[in-house]
Amino acid sequence: MIEAKTKLWRSSLATPSVKRYVARVRYKLTHGAVVAAVIGLLILIALAIHQNLTSRGIDFSFAYLSAPSRFGISEGLAPVWTGWAPIFESVDATSSNLGMLEAGLFNTLKVALLAITFSTLVGVALGVLRLSTNWLVRNLAFAIGEFIRNTPILIQLMFWYFAVLLQLPSSGSATKVSKWLVVEQSGVFLPLPHLSDSAGPASGFFVAVAIAFLAAACLRRFPARWRIALLGVGLCAIGASYALGFGINLDWPVLGRFGATGGLHFTPEMSAILITIIVNSAGYISEIVRGGIEGLAKGQWEAAAALGLSRGDTIRDIVLPQVFRIIIPSLTNRYISLTKDTAIGIAIGFPELFNVSGTVANQSGRDFETVIVVMTIYLLLSWLISALANFVNRRIALERA
Amino acid sequence: MRLRSTIGYFCTALAFGLAAAPTARASVLDDVKQRGVLNCATGDAIPGFSYLNPKTSKMEGLDVDLCRATAAAVLGDPDKVHFVIVTGKSRFNTVTTGQADVGFFSTTVYPVRESAIAVDFLPINFYDAGGFMVKASTGVETVKDLAGGTICTTQGTATEVALANLFKSQNITDIKVLTFDSADKVFAALGSGRCNAMATDKTALASWRGSSPKPDDYIILREGTGKSPFAGFVVANDSKWRNLLRWTVFGLFQAEEWGITTANLDEMKKSPDPVIRKFLGVEGGMGEDFHVSNSFMADMIKAVGNYGEMYDRSLGPKTPYYIDRTGTPNASWVNGGLLYSPPWE
Incomplete structure (x- = not known):
């Protein structure tokens, strides 16, 4: 009976467009059902976890994030919002747990950004050297890359921290070596440039004007006469800002009770993790670059040679610009894993996000909540990097198409 | 069609399973007896307390012995223990998630650990105090002298919080x-000069100092960060398990008070005192009501001795980490200390 009815319905209405419509509805319903099932499952799991936590006397709340942290960390700045712009301040035991996490994120970002920049430079250099015509250079670059990629990063970190940086001259003894650069066990100290106290908004305005004009004066597209005029205005603006009290002072490292203090200070923990990640990532990036270069059509080299370009010029002007287009997706992956690699800082006490979050969780008893917060932050961080890389990739790919 | 119904069954079963799981949770005691092995959370880098001795490659120390004592009381055999090595940070999670049944890890008792972290503490088994160790060559004598320097400690510890409070109260910025x-990294950092002071419990400082090649290079400051009483801990809201372990720790104190040792155990079983006879499970016994063997105290004392014997083995005069008990809170209450067991009957 039912079968007969269905057949009737089908035979009378089954025109192609209706068929397509039915198929589309069925497709959407199936998809909807799968999505609903997954969401339902997640809710069930969340409920079960909640019930489990309740039965153990643990409640679930994010209110602890605003409570004072009650512990200190060795370095790290957190933004304090006063008005429209944040001021970065050192955190201490009175800062909130959220402030501590922000300081951890600050340290993670600091290392990640520096490491992305320098590992790319070192990695590209190493990758190019791997294809050098000099046997020694080529094989040295190969050996370095192999060594770096085939030893665990955690052990490399231990090596740089305990075997290199902590073996530097002890505090106090090296301080008089050089005023510009102090390298000792408690870190690397450089003079820190900062604005003089008399600098105000008016002088800042003239500085901005000066920079704009001087930058314009460097552009070749303007005629020479214009450029001289621009230079003149720029110099006048500099004079005006100086008259209004603008100046840059250097904050020198000085000898304190326990060695150098002040100035721009890279702690040994920060230096160790930075060196480790730069060196480690450079090893991988050199491999990516080498692969990219070898993947390039041989005709490019031959055409460049036919035009009489030297090998160096060929690499700089012909090869690398094309290689970068190919390797951006691979580089993005490397940048994302490099950012996540900063979490090994915990092994040497560098207060990056993961390290700080562990202490926050332990001292507040909020493990579950903290893990959720930290995983979300890492996820957003990775997405941000890949979004930026995709943006760049699209810009470059357009030219090609 | 078949696939779809299978998924349906699976989801339903999972939903019920997840919902039913928390209510079916039994006492840790039942798990331990069923498993036949006690998972005990402890450390391997605190000489005198929980230490993997590199010379003998054996676990030793007061906390390790407490693990063994618990295994002896619950399972009748001190070797039926599996040491779960934890750090200051991971210790509570290890116990609250059931990876370990009990933790003995130089753990300071303070309120937030019972209120927010959801563990229950056992009786205090050692009274320590927080302190600082510096290199003798730096000439530091007080905490104020450390201003401008770097102090190192272990993560997730009570010391971390105590330090912040101390600096606040003394206005050191x-x-x-x-x-x-881990503590070994802290000591390495102090030795290399990266840290100007190492902060942790004074006994731990003393044992690190004792284990260094030249102990005279280090001095422990007189000032400290305050009280630091150690206790074992178990997951919260499991009275059956907590009460048993509470009384095994009390039993160690009581055995010392009565002078029951590994050596004279058989003699003491013939004691005319009915309470001692019951304590040792000769006549009736108390184990049954705790759901363990009536001879649980006798088994434990036979395996590890009383508290005094355990103390001497780990921190006594024959060890490199000697800490004198006389006149300190760590003496039995009969000698003026704070180690006191409630009466057993």
Whole structure:
């Protein structure tokens, strides 16, 4: 009976467009059902976890994030919002747990950004050297890359921290070596440039004007006469800002009770993790670059040679610009894993996000909540990097198409 | 069609399973007896308390012995223990998630650990105090001298919080606290000069000092960060398990008070005192009501001795980490200390 009815319905209405419509509805319903099932499952799991936590006397709340942290960390700045712009301040035991996490994120970002920049430079250099015509250079670059990629990063970190940086001259003894650069066990100290106290908004305005004009004066597209005029205005603006009290002072490292203090200070923990990640990532990036270069059509080299370009010029002007287009997706992956690699800082006490979050969780008893917060932050961080890389990739790919 | 119904069944079963799981949770005691092995959370880098001795490659120390004592009381055999090595940071999670049944890890008792972290503490088994160790060559004598320096300690410890409070109360601002995940790294950092002071419990400082090649290079400051009483801990809201372990720790104190030792155990079983006879499970016994063997105290004392014997083995005069008990809170209450067991009957 039912079968007969269905057949009737089908035979009378089954025109192609209706068929397509039915198929589309069925497709959407199936998809909807799968999505609903997954969401339902997640809710069930969340409920079960909640019930489990309740039965153990643990409640679930994010209110602890605003409570004072009650512990200190060795370095790290957190933004304090006063008005429209944040001021970065050192955190201490009175800062909130959220402030501590922000300081951890600050340290993670600091290392990640520096490491992305320098590992790319070192990695590209190493990758190019791997294809050098000099046997020694080529094989040295190969050996370095192999060594770096085939030893665990955690052990490399231990090596740089305990075997290199902590073996530097002890505090106090090296301080008089050089005023510009102090390298000792408690870190690397450089003079820190900062604005003089008399600098105000008016002088800042003239500085901005000066920079704009001087930058314009460097552009070749303007005629020479214009450029001289621009230079003149720029110099006048500099004079005006100086008259209004603008100046840059250097904050020198000085000898304190326990060695150098002040100035721009890279702690040994920060230096160790930075060196480790730069060196480690450079090893991988050199491999990516080498692969990219070898993947390039041989005709490019031959055409460049036919035009009489030297090998160096060929690499700089012909090869690398094309290689970068190919390797951006691979580089993005490397940048994302490099950012996540900063979490090994915990092994040497560098207060990056993961390290700080562990202490926050332990001292507040909020493990579950903290893990959720930290995983979300890492996820957003990775997405941000890949979004930026995709943006760049699209810009470059357009030219090609 | 078949696939779809299978998924349906699976989801339903999972939903019920997840919902039913929490209510079916039994006492840790039942798990331990069923498993036949006690998972005990402890450390391997605190000489005198929980230490993997590199010379003998054996676990030793007061906390390790407490693990063994618990295994002897619950399962009748001190070797039926599996040491789960934890750090200051991971210790509570290990116990609350059931990876370990009990933790003995130089753990300071303070309120937030019972209120927010959801563990229950056992009786205090050692009274320590927080302190600082510096290199003798730096000439530091007080905490105030450390201003401008770096103090190192272990992460997730009571010391971390005590330091912040101390600096606040003494109004010391320009001091950095650098934290590592284990005490051996802290000591290495002090030795290399990265840290100007190492902060942790004074007994631990003494044992690190004792284990260094030149102990005279280090001095422990008189000032400290305050009280630091150690106790074992178990997951919260499991009275059956907590009460048993509470009384095994009390039993160690009581055995010392009565002078029951591994050596004279058989003699003491013939004691005319009915309470001692019951304590040792000769006549009736108390184990049954705790759901363990009536001879649980006798088994434990036979395996590890009383508290005094355990103390001497780990921190006594024959060890490199000797800490004199006389006149300190760590003496039995009959000698003026704080180690006191409620009466057993």
